Amino acid sequence: MSEEKALYARKVKKAARMLFFRRHRKPGVKGWELKKSLGKGYLKIINLLDAELKKIGLKIKIVSEDGLEDKLSEDQLEKAWFFVTTSETLTVSDAVASGWRIDDLAVLAVTLAYLNSRHGKASRNDVEKFLKEKFPHWKISYNIDRFVKMGYLAQDENEVLHVGWRTKAEVDQKTLMELILT
Numbered sequence: 307m308s309e310e311k312a313l314y315a316r317k318v319k320k321a322a323r324m325l326f327f328r329r330h331r332k333p334g335v336k337g338w339e340l341k342k343s344l345g346k347g348y349l350k351i352i353n354l355l356d357a358e359l360k361k362i363g364l365k366i367k368i369v370s371e372d373g374l375e376d377k378l379s380e381d382q383l384e385k386a387w388f389f390v391t392t393s394e395t396l397t398v399s400d401a402v403a404s405g406w407r408i409d410d411l412a413v414l415a416v417t418l419a420y421l422n423s424r425h426g427k428a429s430r431n432d433v434e435k436f437l438k439e440k441f442p443h444w445k446i447s448y449n450i451d452r453f454v455k456m457g458y459l460a461q462d463e464n465e466v467l468h469v470g471w472r473t474k475a476e477v478d479q480k481t482l483m484e485l486i487l488t
Contacts, residue, residue: 314351314354317344317345318351318354318355318358320343320344321340321343321344321351321352321355322355324339324340324343325355325366325388325389325390326390332387332389332456332457333387333389333390334387334388334390335387335388335389336384336386336387336388337368337383337384337385337386337387337388338384340352340388341384349383352366352368359390360393363392364390364391364392364393365390365391365392365393366388366389366390367387367388367389367390367391367475367476368383368386368387369386369387369389369471369472369474369475370382370385370386370387370471387471389475391475391476395478395481409441409445410449410452412440412441413437413441413446413449413450414449414453414458415482415486416436416441417449417450417453417459417467418473418477419486420433420436420437421433421467421469422469422482422483426468426469427466427467427468427469428467429464429465429466429467430461430465433450433467434446434447434450450467453470454467454470456470457470457471457472458470458472458473458476459473
């Protein structure tokens with residue numbers, strides 16, 4: 307193996323470790339961290355790693371804080387989150403095996419459907435009132451707080467809930483709505 311290939315192999319391994327081992331509350335790492343650790347050609351390294359991950363049903367997502375994925379500038383890439391996610395829709399058994407409870411997924415799905423029906427935002431009180439018809443009261447507040455921390459929901463200072471950056475990145479909202487409506 308040539309020196310250049312060996313260097314790329316080491317950098318791909320380093321990038322994989324950075325993306326798989328969680329150091330923040332959020333999954334993945336910021337672009338500036340990758341650039342600092344891997345060098346200016348970090349996007350090439352990420353593309354090589356992404357090609358390897360696709361072989362096992364995973365992919366690297368690059369998402370800005372506001373949920374944008376396409377055509378990010380160099381500055382936006384440095385501030386964006388790079389993380390590993392599945393390239394296929396998870397089955398229920400896969401979701402349970404990865405630590406999700408079915409009832410928690412149901413709360414998230416119903417909350418996202420409610421928010422989407424309200425053009426992506428609604429007051430927390432309205433969401434909780436709606437969810438109380440379907441789920442135990444104690445579970446609702448706990449799950450909403452957890453989903454905000456995880457990035458699936460966002461909450462502003464006026465307690466208005468929005469669809470979070472992780473939902474935009476990981477959830478096919480169109481398919482979710484189609485499944486709920488059928």
